[in-house]
Amino acid sequence: MVQMHVVDVVRNTGGMETEDMQSAQEGVPAHVDELLQQLDHSRGTTLVPPGTVILAATPIGNTADASARLFALLERADIVAAEDTRRLYDLANRLGAHVSGKVIAYHDHNERNKADGLLDEVAQGASVLVVSDAGMPTINDPGLAIVRRAIERGIPVTCAPGPSAVLDALALSGLPTDRFCYEGFLPRKHAERMQRLRALRAEQRTMVFYETLHRIADSMDDLLAVFGPGRPMALCRELTKDYEEIRRGGIGKIRQSVIDDPPRGELVLVIGGADNETAAREDPNVLGVDELAVLSMKRSQSQGARIKDSIAQIVAEHPLPDGSFANRKEIYAAVLALRDGTR
Numbered sequence: 001m002v003q004m005h006v007v008d009v010v011r012n013t014g015g016m017e018t019e020d021m022q023s024a025q026e027g028v029p030a031h032v033d034e035l036l037q038q039l040d041h042s043r044g045t046t047l048v049p050p051g052t053v054i055l056a057a058t059p060i061g062n063t064a065d066a067s068a069r070l071f072a073l074l075e076r077a078d079i080v081a082a083e084d085t086r087r088l089y090d091l092a093n094r095l096g097a098h099v100s101g102k103v104i105a106y107h108d109h110n111e112r113n114k115a116d117g118l119l120d121e122v123a124q125g126a127s128v129l130v131v132s133d134a135g136m137p138t139i140n141d142p143g144l145a146i147v148r149r150a151i152e153r154g155i156p157v158t159c160a161p162g163p164s165a166v167l168d169a170l171a172l173s174g175l176p177t178d179r180f181c182y183e184g185f186l187p188r189k190h191a192e193r194m195q196r197l198r199a200l201r202a203e204q205r206t207m208v209f210y211e212t213l214h215r216i217a218d219s220m221d222d223l224l225a226v227f228g229p230g231r232p233m234a235l236c237r238e239l240t241k242d243y244e245e246i247r248r249g250g251i252g253k254i255r256q257s258v259i260d261d262p263p264r265g266e267l268v269l270v271i272g273g274a275d276n277e278t279a280a281r282e283d284p285n286v287l288g289v290d291e292l293a294v295l296s297m298k299r300s301q302s303q304g305a306r307i308k309d310s311i312a313q314i315v316a317e318h319p320l321p322d323g324s325f326a327n328r329k330e331i332y333a334a335v336l337a338l339r340d341g342t343r
Contacts, residue, residue, distance in 0.1 A: 057162030
């Protein structure tokens with residue numbers, strides 16, 4: 001019943017007009033506490049466990065996705081640690097929830113310093129709710145520091161699950177979901193991004209990335225260079241919002257769509273894993289410096305090429321497991337030693 005009530009308060013992704021919101025909020029306090037008590041009793045669970053850290057997922061775009069448990073936590077938690085306190089109160093207002101507990105700012109720049117103080121409160125019996133601006137705390141958002149310290153101190157931690165851009169994109173992509181890996185944001189710099197992607201060339205699980213609007217064109221160029229035009233993918237934008245869009249196809253097709261019709265909004269990229277043939281071909285059987293030197297000498301002799309050019313070719317063909325390359329100077333030194341008979 002509470003979930004239906006919350007959804008009725010917010011009927012669309014953009015919220016509602018101020019007058020409608022005020023009207024909805026005025027109607028909430030008369031019912032919500034009784035409804036939440038019924039929910040507590042009927043399910044035989046404690047919505048807000050005392051002496052516990054609770055990580056709660058917040059809507060990623062559509063306020064109506066807020067759960068009844070999130071509503072109860074916002075109303076009842078003793079302390080709410082929020083990534084952005086203004087966004088917290090905005091969400092509470094849209095839900096018609098009254099945040100009665102103490103609210104503190106808990107973000108990337110202060111979470112390590114704040115963690116133990118919050119856990120001291122939990123040790124005394126307080127319930128501490130941790131929320132980020134959107135989605136689940138710790139997933140590219142603050143929260144990991146307090147979870148780790150709570151584990152170290154033996155303090156209970158639980159989750160109130162909810163919306164997830166990663167899982168939504170994966171489910172809508174049409175790509176295999178039985179095995180997948182989440183890779184977070186792609187690196188900002190081209191060289192680092194290429195290194196990360198090269199390390200994933202033989203990855204057979206479906207891969208999920210976040211990316212920003214101002215880097216999507218460059219990232220699509222790099223995806224094309226590493227995985228080729230035919231590797232299947234999905235570009236997901238504005239998930240759960242009115243302008244949600246899923247672009248599916250090969251990397252080459254999606255790259256062209258980004259050029260022709262640049263996407264707007266928040267982006268999630270889902271990339272298909274390598275097939276068995278590709279994985280076998282790309283699997284980096286790591287070779288030592290001497291082995292690379294021998295291959296370089298053979299390449300130089302067979303093609304009549306300069307040894308330094310052959311070394312460059314061999315190194316490029318044998319990336320290390322992390323996507324980086326062996327040191328060409330070391331290989332050249334090994335070639336000289338092999339020629340002199342000192343190796």
